[in-house]
Amino acid sequence: SVGCAPFLALLAYGALAMGLELVGIPASWGSLFAPVVGLSVAITGGAWLWRRRCGHRGRAGAGVALGHPQPKVDWAAVALYLVVGMALGCAVFLGSLGSPDASVQEYDNVHHLGSIRGFLETGRWSSLSVSLYPTEADGAFAPWPSASFYPSAWHCLAAMMAEAAKAEVAVALNASLFLLSFVVFPLSMLMLLRMLFPSRPLVALLGSCCVLVLPSFPWAFLTFGPLYPNLASYAAMPAVAACFLGAFAPDVPRLGRIAWAALFALGLASLALLQPNAVFSVGVLLLPFCIMRSAQAERFLRVPDRWRPWARVALGVAFAAVALGLWTALYMAPFMQGVVTHAWGSFTGLFQALANVALLAFPRSPALPLSAALVALGAAWTLWHRRYLWLSASYLVVCLMYVVCARVDGPLRFFLTGFWYTDVYRITAMAAVFAVPLLALGLYSAARGLGRLMEAASRLTGGSGPSGRWPPLVAGAAFLALACFPSFNVTGYGQVTTATGEVTGLLRRAYVEPTSQSYDEGEQAFVEEAMALLPEGAVVANDPNDGSAFAYGLDGLNVMYRYLSGYGGSGESSASRAIRERLDDVGTDEEVREALRQTGVRYVLLLDQGPDQASQPHLWTYRPEQWPGLNGIDDGTPGFEKVLSRGDMRLYRVTALDEEG
Numbered sequence: 001s002v003g004c005a006p007f008l009a010l011l012a013y014g015a016l017a018m019g020l021e022l023v024g025i026p027a028s029w030g031s032l033f034a035p036v037v038g039l040s041v042a043i044t045g046g047a048w049l050w051r052r053r054c055g056h057r058g059r060a061g062a063g064v065a066l067g068h069p070q071p072k073v074d075w076a077a078v079a080l081y082l083v084v085g086m087a088l089g090c091a092v093f094l095g096s097l098g099s100p101d102a103s104v105q106e107y108d109n110v111h112h113l114g115s116i117r118g119f120l121e122t123g124r125w126s127s128l129s130v131s132l133y134p135t136e137a138d139g140a141f142a143p144w145p146s147a148s149f150y151p152s153a154w155h156c157l158a159a160m161m162a163e164a165a166k167a168e169v170a171v172a173l174n175a176s177l178f179l180l181s182f183v184v185f186p187l188s189m190l191m192l193l194r195m196l197f198p199s200r201p202l203v204a205l206l207g208s209c210c211v212l213v214l215p216s217f218p219w220a221f222l223t224f225g226p227l228y229p230n231l232a233s234y235a236a237m238p239a240v241a242a243c244f245l246g247a248f249a250p251d252v253p254r255l256g257r258i259a260w261a262a263l264f265a266l267g268l269a270s271l272a273l274l275q276p277n278a279v280f281s282v283g284v285l286l287l288p289f290c291i292m293r294s295a296q297a298e299r300f301l302r303v304p305d306r307w308r309p310w311a312r313v314a315l316g317v318a319f320a321a322v323a324l325g326l327w328t329a330l331y332m333a334p335f336m337q338g339v340v341t342h343a344w345g346s347f348t349g350l351f352q353a354l355a356n357v358a359l360l361a362f363p364r365s366p367a368l369p370l371s372a373a374l375v376a377l378g379a380a381w382t383l384w385h386r387r388y389l390w391l392s393a394s395y396l397v398v399c400l401m402y403v404v405c406a407r408v409d410g411p412l413r414f415f416l417t418g419f420w421y422t423d424v425y426r427i428t429a430m431a432a433v434f435a436v437p438l439l440a441l442g443l444y445s446a447a448r449g450l451g452r453l454m455e456a457a458s459r460l461t462g463g464s465g466p467s468g469r470w471p472p473l474v475a476g477a478a479f480l481a482l483a484c485f486p487s488f489n490v491t492g493y494g495q496v497t498t499a500t501g502e503v504t505g506l507l508r509r510a511y512v513e514p515t516s517q518s519y520d521e522g523e524q525a526f527v528e529e530a531m532a533l534l535p536e537g538a539v540v541a542n543d544p545n546d547g548s549a550f551a552y553g554l555d556g557l558n559v560m561y562r563y564l565s566g567y568g569g570s571g572e573s574s575a576s577r578a579i580r581e582r583l584d585d586v587g588t589d590e591e592v593r594e595a596l597r598q599t600g601v602r603y604v605l606l607l608d609q610g611p612d613q614a615s616q617p618h619l620w621t622y623r624p625e626q627w628p629g630l631n632g633i634d635d636g637t638p639g640f641e642k643v644l645s646r647g648d649m650r651l652y653r654v655t656a657l658d659e660e661g
Contacts, residue, residue: 002078003191004243004263006184007236011270012036013160014153017125026123029160073201074194080208081186088212088484089182092500093222096507101170104510105518105550107564107619108225113553114562115152116169119159121556127152127273132552132562141539141560141599143567143576153273154180154232170554177228181218185235186211189436192238195245196388196437202472206447207440209476213483214439215365216425216432219503223510224364224425233271233278234433240267241285248293280419281430284401287323288393294319331415340418346409347424353406357399360435362428364506366497370482371435374442381441391437398431447475518617519547519554523607523649527551530605530644530651534558539600540651541579543630545622546607560601564621575599583629586656587639592629596657604633604640604652 013032020027103109111132118134119125130150133142154176162172189211193204212218221231246252246260271278295316303311331340348356359367360375379392405417405424413422420426451471487501509516527548534540537558542548544561551557560579566572567580575595583604586592596602608618609631624631635642639656 002187003239004267006180006188007239007267007270008263009036010153010157010232010236011266011273012039013156014127014151014270014273017152017156018128021124021126021128027119027125027156028123029164032125032156032160033164070201073205077190077194077201077204077208078187080205081190081211082183084208084480085182085186085212089178092219092504093178093181093507096504096511097174098508098512100174101168101554102511103170103173103550103554104223104226105516105547105619106224106226106510107621108227110544110549110553110562110564112155112158112173112226112228113169113550115150115155115553116158116162116173117553117556119152119155120163120169125152125156125159130155137537137600138558141575141601143561143563143573144569144571146563151229151273151275153270154229157232168554173228177222177231180232180235181222182212184232185218185238188236188239188242189433192242192245193437193440195242195249196391198249200444202447203440203444206443206472206476207436209480209483210436210439210443213371213480213499214360214368214432214435215499215503216360216362217429219506220364220425221429223506226510227275227425227429229275230277230426230429233274234281234429236267236270236274237278237282237285237433238436240264240271241282243267244282244286245289277420277426281433283323284397284430285394285434287320288390288397290323291316291319292390328415331418336419339421340414342418342421342423344405344422344424346405346407346413348406350403350407353403356406357402362402362431363424364502365428366499366502368483368499370479371439371499374446374479375435375438376442377445378438378441378443381445382438388441391434391441395431395434395438398427398434402427402431443475443479444472446479447472450475515617517547518545518619519550519607520617522646523547524551524555526607526644526646526649526651527555527557527605529646531555531557533643533651534603538603540603540605541583541601541630542605543608543627545619545627547617547619548605548607549619551605557605559605560599564619567626579629580627581629584632584637585629586654587637593656596654602654602657603643604630604650604654606630606633606650606652608648609634609650610648 013036016032016035017027020031025031103113114132115130118130118132122134124134128149129147130152131138131142131147133139133146139145158169158173158176161167161175162169165172165175167175186208189207190204193207194201197203217234218231221227221234243260243264247257247264249260252260268279268282271282295312297315298308298311301308301311330336356362358372359369360372361367375395379395382388382392401416402424404413405422405427417423417427420430448471454471484500485498486504487495487497489495514520540557540559542551542559542561544559544564548557548559549562549564552559552562560576561567567576575598578589578592578595579599579601582589582592586596633640633650633652635645635650639654640652641655642650643653644651
């Protein structure tokens, strides 16, 4: 229940938000939360009454699927995962933010912050029509029609938190990230480990030391992109995969298998409303397991014993062929072409890519020799215990995808990694998730080896031997301490960068350092002061790349240009093009004045005004040739009146239309 609750709740919120929009009812945190809680209470009460009426005969469910129920161990594991996860989240993530409302000012976050703001302003929280111009009034000055489907279950969660707590959008966003990264993901992985190793609860307990030590996930998603919806989907992914495994667990009755299958189907729907590429990630994880189970189905065939090995091979190959056919069909589907053909170039050679795999030295991560050695030890353990060999196969598949992503350009790259936009960060995050069970197995094997060494040492010294609890406790604590050790200097040699040190540095650079802030504290304060002077509903023209693209999502300023790219294309309105290119000629250009009338623009915001504006922090999408109409405005430009000025920041009022009233 603890493992499944997050993806079921997110699915319920996302689906209910779409339903409310279809019937014309505004969404709010209460209109989503109350029905879900009410339904949960009704289901729980009905289940309790049914079990009581049946005399607990209907208990064959998760307890059977997990082997002999061990409630004390499981609750201890839940507590352990929460303690470790929240401790690392507080020390590393929250400790690096600088302030609760800090935000990553990168490309994707313009959409995330703006979408949450739009949800709160309109009460339309549906994934079916997401837009940074959500109101009818916004549509008058939108550069192009922008409402479209975008999986927004995570945005619903952040909007619920903002509205319920009356918090700023950035604060609610950070709170949701903490919840997903350091509560949901650890508990989701706990569910997977308990499902995988029902008779070895120690593996799950030691997994608490492994779940958050690989920088590729969730840490990299907190800074790159930032890929928050993908973080939410990957956080829930282990629990969804566990539901699939539950349907094949031994000694589960037919009704129990149907229940697990239904949970798995709901989990896939939840992932689709978070970030659909996680559905393909689950497929990659489970494909070797499905091939193995298909091969084992030969025992149901009436064939001579000498043909059974060939029957197993044939069944396994047949399932792999079907999976390959489905993959190819989706890859070639017209609606997928915008995703699978998204091009990121190769970035390193073959041998370096292989070395990166061997040392877990993925992007935004230093080499991790200790973790890599334990992953290799865990893979070796699966060679001995062959029923778990598919875990190693899944990990090898995603490592192959990384090598292709790192080295190869062209059709093979698109075919293998296109469902993830050929993005190496999404691939390596998937590799990190897949590596956690192997890492936990490796630590489990190391703990058992340590126990045997301690027993041998006690026999040599004539002692009574250590308690069975000490070896795993020592191994887990030692690994966690080494894995989370901060970066340090070695006198005479230089700095040693650890995983935690690298993550902390990346978080501080993304959230705190001024060089990464195109919309810094001074500019945000200027915008807040400007908003106090603007009439209600005033539309403000802006160059989004100077940081003002974040002014809508973070502060609610009614800026005209809320996207960072796409300008100059055939879909852009003539009014938008005229304002971008020739607004500084408003005093003499009738077409520009007509564009102002159409859009309602009466103010201009420039956060980096003047001859040195190009040297100020701008987003990587900045192309000065697209914005001459705004960047050409100064204090002496005819048709404008300076309303507010601070350093290189300006708020102008357009006076060229004053005669028209």
